Amino acid sequence: MMRIIRTELRRSNALTLALLITAVSVAALGTSVGLWREQWLRFTYNHATALFVLAPLAMAGGAMLGRRERRTRVEELIGSTGRPSWQRISPTAAAMMVAVAAAHLLVFAGGAIWVARNATYTPAGALFVPLTGVVVLTGAAWLGLAAGRAWPSLLVPPALAVVGLAMQVALAERTSDPTSRLGNLALVPQPQSYDWEAVTGRAVLGHLVLGAGLAAAGLLLAAAASWRPRAAAGAVLAGATAIAVIVPGTASARYYVDLDAQRLVCADGAPQVCVTAVHANRLPEVVAPARQALALLAKLPGAPKRAVEWRSDVVYVPGSDEPGGFRAAPGTVQFQLDQDGGDVDPQLVDSILNGAGTTYNGCPRIDEVAKYAAGAWVKGTDDLQPADGRIAYGDQFHAEISDTVGKLRSLPKAEQIRRVTALRDAAAACRTDLLPILTGGARP
Amino acid sequence: MTRWLRLYLRSRRVPLATAVSIGAVALIWLAWLAFSDRSEVSEPLTILTVVLGLAPLIPTLAGDDDALESTAALPWPPRRALHLIACFVMVTAALAATRPTGAWFGPTWQVVRDCAGLTGLIGLGVALAGTRLAWQLPISWTALQVVLGGPEEDWRQVLYWLVQPADNRVAAVTAVLLFVGGVLAYALRSGPRVAAAEVTMGQ
Numbered sequence: 001m002m003r004i005i006r007t008e009l010r011r012s013n014a015l016t017l018a019l020l021i022t023a024v025s026v027a028a029l030g031t032s033v034g035l036w037r038e039q040w041l042r043f044t045y046n047h048a049t050a051l052f053v054l055a056p057l058a059m060a061g062g063a064m065l066g067r068r069e070r071r072t073r074v075e076e077l078i079g080s081t082g083r084p085s086w087q088r089i090s091p092t093a094a095a096m097m098v099a100v101a102a103a104h105l106l107v108f109a110g111g112a113i114w115v116a117r118n119a120t121y122t123p124a125g126a127l128f129v130p131l132t133g134v135v136v137l138t139g140a141a142w143l144g145l146a147a148g149r150a151w152p153s154l155l156v157p158p159a160l161a162v163v164g165l166a167m168q169v170a171l172a173e174r175t176s177d178p179t180s181r182l183g184n185l186a187l188v189p190q191p192q193s194y195d196w197e198a199v200t201g202r203a204v205l206g207h208l209v210l211g212a213g214l215a216a217a218g219l220l221l222a223a224a225a226s227w228r229p230r231a232a233a234g235a236v237l238a239g240a241t242a243i244a245v246i247v248p249g250t251a252s253a254r255y256y257v258d259l260d261a262q263r264l265v266c267a268d269g270a271p272q273v274c275v276t277a278v279h280a281n282r283l284p285e286v287v288a289p290a291r292q293a294l295a296l297l298a299k300l301p302g303a304p305k306r307a308v309e310w311r312s313d314v315v316y317v318p319g320s321d322e323p324g325g326f327r328a329a330p331g332t333v334q335f336q337l338d339q340d341g342g343d344v345d346p347q348l349v350d351s352i353l354n355g356a357g358t359t360y361n362g363c364p365r366i367d368e369v370a371k372y373a374a375g376a377w378v379k380g381t382d383d384l385q386p387a388d389g390r391i392a393y394g395d396q397f398h399a400e401i402s403d404t405v406g407k408l409r410s411l412p413k414a415e416q417i418r419r420v421t422a423l424r425d426a427a428a429a430c431r432t433d434l435l436p437i438l439t440g441g442a443r444p
Numbered sequence: 445m446t447r448w449l450r451l452y453l454r455s456r457r458v459p460l461a462t463a464v465s466i467g468a469v470a471l472i473w474l475a476w477l478a479f480s481d482r483s484e485v486s487e488p489l490t491i492l493t494v495v496l497g498l499a500p501l502i503p504t505l506a507g508d509d510d511a512l513e514s515t516a517a518l519p520w521p522p523r524r525a526l527h528l529i530a531c532f533v534m535v536t537a538a539l540a541a542t543r544p545t546g547a548w549f550g551p552t553w554q555v556v557r558d559c560a561g562l563t564g565l566i567g568l569g570v571a572l573a574g575t576r577l578a579w580q581l582p583i584s585w586t587a588l589q590v591v592l593g594g595p596e597e598d599w600r601q602v603l604y605w606l607v608q609p610a611d612n613r614v615a616a617v618t619a620v621l622l623f624v625g626g627v628l629a630y631a632l633r634s635g636p637r638v639a640a641a642e643v644t645m646g647q
Contacts, residue, residue, distance in 0.1 A: 016577065024584045031592050053587035057580070064576070155464055158499035158579035162492060165587050166472075169488045172591070188591060 001091065008095035012068075017061035017096070021103035021137070024057065025050045029111060035340060036111070038118040038281055039195050041261070044129040047108055051133050051187040052172070056164030058100050058137045059144035060157035065092060066148020066222065067156065086223040093142055093219060100137040105130060120280035121261050123198055132208045136187070139214025140164070146221035178252035178317055181245050185210065189254055193316035195278040195339050196261035199254060206248035213240020255315045262311045274308040279337050285344040290335065293352035296378050297333065300356060300421045304333040307352065310360035327362035328428070334360040351386040353378050356420055358427035359386070367427075369397065370434035373404040374423050377416070382406070408438055452523075456504040462534070464500040469493055469538045477547040488590045490539075490550040491606050494558045495586050497535035499579055502566055504531075506575040510634055525631040532563040532623070554610040561605060561619030562586070567626025574635040 008014065028050040029036070036043040069075040078088065108130040116122075144160055168187060175183035175190050183189065184206050192199075213236055220233035248254065266274040267283050273290040275283050290307040297303045312325045328334045335352045336359075338345060345351065351359065355371030356378055375384045382402045408416055423437045453459065472493045476485050485493070505527065507513050514520065536559045539549040549555055562582050569578030586606060593604035601614040608615035 020580055020584070024588065027584075028588055028592065031588075049591075052591060053584060056587070057584065060579070060583075154503035154576065155461065155500045158502060158583060159464070159468075159496075161579065161583050162496045162499055165583070165590075166489070166492050166496070169492065169590060 004091040005094045005098070008091050009098060012092070012095055013061060013064050014095045014099035017058065017064075017141075018099040018103040020057055020061070021054050021100060022107055024053055025104070025107040026110075028053070029107065037114055038120075039278060040115055040119050040121065040123055040126045041192060041195065041198055041258075041278075043111055043115045043119075044126045045191055045199070047111060048129050048133050049188045049191075051136055052168045053165065054100075054104070054133075055136055055140040055187060056161040056168070058096075058141040059147070059164050060161040061099075062096055062141035062144025062146075062218070063148035063157040063160050064144075065096065066145040066150075067152035067154075068148075070149065070152035084223075085225055086219070089145075089219070089223045093145060093222065096141040096145060097138045100141050101134045104133050104137055118281060120265070121277040123258060123261065125198065125201070125204075128204060129199070132204055132211065135208055135211030135215065137211075139211040139216075139218060142215050142218025142222060144218070146218050146224075149222055175251055176318070178319075179250050181248075181250055183251045184245050184248045185241065190251060190318060192255050193318065193339070194257075194312055196258050196276060196311070197255040197315055198258040198261065200248070200256050203248040203254045206244040209240050209247070210244035213237050213244070216240075252315070252317050257313065257315060264308055272306045274306070275337065276309050276311060279309060282337060282344050286335075286337070286348065289344075289348040290352065293335075293349045293357070294333065296349075296353060296380075297357050299378065300417060300424060302421070304331050304357055306332045308332055308334055310334040310336040322365070324362045324364055325360065328358075328360075333357040334362070336360050347385050350375065350379065350384050354384060354386045355427050356424040358424055361428055361430075363427065363430035366432055367434040368393070369400050369404065370423060370438050371427065372397075372401045373408065373438055374420050376401060376405045377408055377420055404435070404438055455507050456527075458504050461500045461504045465497050465535065466538055468496045468500065469535070472496065473542055473545075473547055473549075477545070480547070483546055483548060485547060485549050487550060487607065490555065491558055491586060491590055493539065493549060494535065494555065494562055495583060497538060498531065498559070498562055498566060499583070501531045501535075502570065502578050503575050505566075505570045505578070505630065506635055510637060514634075520634070521631040524634060525627050528563060528567050528627050528630050531566075532559055535559050535563075551610040557610070557616055557619045558606055560623040562622075564619070564622035564624065564626030567630035568622070570635050571626075571629035571633045572635075574638070578635075 025047070029046055032046050036046045069078055079085075081088065144157070147156060147160060171183060171186035172188045174180045175186050175188070177183065184203070187207075189203070217233040217237040217240075220229045220236065224230045224233065261276065261278045263277045264274040265277050265280040265283060266272050267287045269287075271291060271294050273283070273287045275286055286309075294304065294307055308328075310325050312323045314323045316323060325334075333352060335348065353375040356374040359365070359371060372384045372386075375386070376382060382405055383398050384401065408419065411419070419438055419440070423434055426434055426437055472485070472489065476489070505524075536556055539555045539559070540552050542548045543552060550558075565582040565585070566578055569581050573580075589604050589606045593607040596604050596608075599614075601608055601612060602618050605612075605615035605618040
């Protein structure tokens with residue numbers, strides 16, 4: 001058996017298929033290097049999304065191999081051997097499986113070496129995701145094998161690839177609807193929003209069942225000589241598809257907050273600066289600006305002594321407002337780090353000072369003018385440029401801030417400190433209507 | 445000449461391939477007409493339809509026995525170039541003909557550009573790897589562009605030329621270069637020669 005598989009590997013298109021899968025997978029990963037090179041969870045996602053094109057290609061590769069017997073007109077000769085058909089098909093199917101598995105896992109291993117050097121948090125579950133991919137690819141290749149045996153035309157492989165692709169594009173459009181379940185069949189699900197969001201076991205199981213269903217149906221159809229195994233293949237495929245649609249739940253239940261990934265990692269020395277475990281590799285860059293901001297904030301009475309990274313307590317639903325996240329502990333200022341894998345923002349100091357250290361304290365974000373003005377006052381400037389990727393304010397907004405800061409500075413020193421401290425405490429308590437506190441319109 | 449043309453088309457199995465190609469475009473057109481409330485077909489589907497229209501024509505770019513054909517004292521390069529250009533014209537025309545109907549494919553210039561570039565890629569693929577493997581590069585590149593690509597900047601537009609807007613110069617130049625390169629390459633070389641033993645097997 002092993003000898004036949006080795007011969008099949010050498011004499012079939014297995015090597016071509018493996019090279020094609022490797023090349024396409026590397027190209028797909030290459031377009032998003034910056035996003036995944038430091039995060040296991042992002043790497044496994046980006047590695048797995050290449051399946052949307054790899055699966056149709058594997059199907060086409062299987063069809064190229066499957067047409068061999070009928071095109072060379074030896075099917076009757078081979079059919080006359082005294083072996084059941086599944087025994088004749090299994091070395092060919094095994095060669096396909098070896099090719100796709102080797103290619104998929106090789107690319108994963110290559111990327112994993114790179115990620116392992118950079119990543120500071122290693123979720124054990126991440127290692128199961130590429131195995132799911134192997135099952136899906138094997139299923140696609142075997143289904144293609146069956147199609148090639150049924151229709152040995154040269155048109156079939158490219159047609160299968162494009163049809164598979166068109167189905168993926170149609171399914172991918174369903175994933176943007178958070179209540180849809182049909183999107184569970186798409187091999188490109190919605191990406192995670194925060195670095196600490198991990199894919200649930202049920203979602204992985206869904207794709208695993210889908211792949212196993214494709215593989216079983218492909219093998220049954222390829223070996224089938226009567227209607228009974230063909231009907232069984234149809235039933236298996238329908239059952240697996242139904243499970244894959246239902247079990248993972250709706251699209252919004254795909255991820256969960258991995259609390260281990262959010263565990264705080266702190267730098268040595270005082271004042272204490274902490275980031276989440278997934279971002280621990282950025283800690284050295286964060287320490288200096290965070291301590292600078294803490295030093296500036298110390299001019300107010302009751303200033304925070306500790307800076308920690310902001311963490312969300314829920315999974316972000318695309319299209320909704322940013323969640324407030326965990327409330328800041330007393331004496332702690334929270335700051336947000338970028339989730340897109342770039343360098344630490346050069347405006348981190350401004351971001352922390354915004355609202356005199358209350359921007360990411362777990363309250364809804366409101367009254368930006370007052371918060372910016374308080375931050376600018378603490379920094380000793382007329383304006384603040386915090387990193388705020390989502391919001392870009394106009395000139396009028398910044399003019400309003402300069403105006404507010406200017407009026408504040410014209411007051412006696414003690415009154416200035418009293419008003420900014422009052423704003424900070426009000427914002428920390430999630431109170432709204434902050435601007436009058438700075439302008440003196442309403443005294444708390 | 446007409447007799448030669450008829451025999452040529454039959455030897456390349458063009459009638460079946462044309463039927464499948466036009467049929468595939470018609471199927472997508474009908475599906476969009478029936479199931480969508482918009483009249484302009486979405487961009488990813490338009491690009492995939494171009495590929496779907498061109499893919500069945502790839503096997504027509506080689507006969508059963510190239511070695512035998514090349515012994516015929518005919519000027520093959522212009523004929524091969526014309527064959528490839530005819531594939532481009534046919535698929536473009538099929539997609540452009542939907543313009544006055546209730547479900548039409550993309551801005552016409554974009555369809556022309558995509559079709560030209562992909563035809564060129566197919567020509568390059570056939571010249572380098574033969575008809576059996578020629579579909580791999582166009583389909584893989586198209587798939588990656590459709591899912592990963594977006595409006596990129598500067599040189600990266602070359603990598604994602606299929607998904608750029610119709611008036612993008614970089615994408616247009618890429619498509620023209622691919623088309624010219626593909627037609628020239630296929631005119632000069634019809635692909636790797638298949639061993640005589642395998643020709644009889646027709647694999």
